[in-house]
Amino acid sequence: MKVIRQVPFYTNHTAVALGRFDGLHLGHQSVIGEAIRASKEGLTSCVFTFSRGPTDTSPMLMTPALTEQILGKMGVDILLAPPFDSMKDWSPEHFVSRFLHEQLGAKKVMCGFNYHFGAKAVGTPDHLRELCARYGIEVEVIGPIQECGLPISSTRIRRLVLQGDMPGAARLLGRPLLIDLPVIEGKKVGRLMGTPTINQRPPDRFVIPRRGVYASCCYVGGKWLPSVTNCGLRPTINSLEHPLLETWIPDFSGDLYGLTIPVALLEFLRPEKKFDDLDQLRDCIQQNGRDAARIAQQWTFDFVF
Ligand SMILES: Cc1cc2nc3c(=O)[nH]c(=O)nc-3n(C[C@H](O)[C@H](O)[C@H](O)COP(=O)(O)O)c2cc1C
């Protein structure tokens, strides 16, 4: 997949999926799936999304790097992700005539039912249809795709993640919530307890799951391994200001510092608590590890990689 981060960019004969696509949930996948289907008919499939703008305050469900990897795996030909600022003042007319028509040579575009575009997000799917008709561009508006009678949306998934409902979030995402962050150094207490943990700090503006312990799995050395993750402030050791993800991978030993490790959160096990001593904390982590391994057996580790 080619990744374009600056406009203008010129190409031709494209099918362009339009959206913010945070989380790449099942609704997003069906919009993007239409562009990929069009590529089987000879068009070049493009995904157009802005990199995050300053007014975009909703917490992120997926890092841009993982979003890119998943789009590549899905078979998208070109990802267009210019900075928000470079296009924020474009009118809907300019977006369609100069960008979709002149620069991308779009033949088909597809978007979700609630897509907005152009300066101040004034453009609607109806507006898009009307403007695209002038250039013979076909428009397909998808959805809403539903789950349990309710539209799938990034907002709904964020709410489930904040509640710790990971199976619920996974049903809407089509895969578990995946967090891929670099491994940073901690206090080196984990190894003394026999439960070394990779420490990962969610950046500002990233969704923070409910504080507590989760059955999880990690993609390490080319395969998914069962693991157990605490998302919290670890009050037993030293109460942190910002939540940290700490993951023990029972069947692994080796050095993971500095690597970006994807962690999939599968199921909430218990809230975080302050233990009286490290022995109690270690016994509980080991029990959590056994519980997590049992839960991991219910999953087929075939997501993304
Ligand atoms: C599965 C698991 C559960 C944990 N639960 C708690 C907890 O309930 N309370 C707490 O204070 N710390 C908890 N922790 C965090 C540990 O205190 C922390 O991982 C340990 O001190 C190692 O820290 P280090 O990585 O800085 O060496 C948990 C860690 C894991 C992996």
Ligand SMILES: Nc1ncnc2c1ncn2[C@@H]1O[C@H](COP(=O)(O)OP(=O)(O)O)[C@@H](O)[C@H]1O
């Ligand atoms: N089974 C394992 N699970 C997680 N990390 C492990 C494991 N085995 C070795 N490690 C390595 O050990 C480090 C964690 O050890 P730990 O004592 O908790 O140190 P820190 O406090 O720096 O996180 C991880 O960052 C990783 O590089």
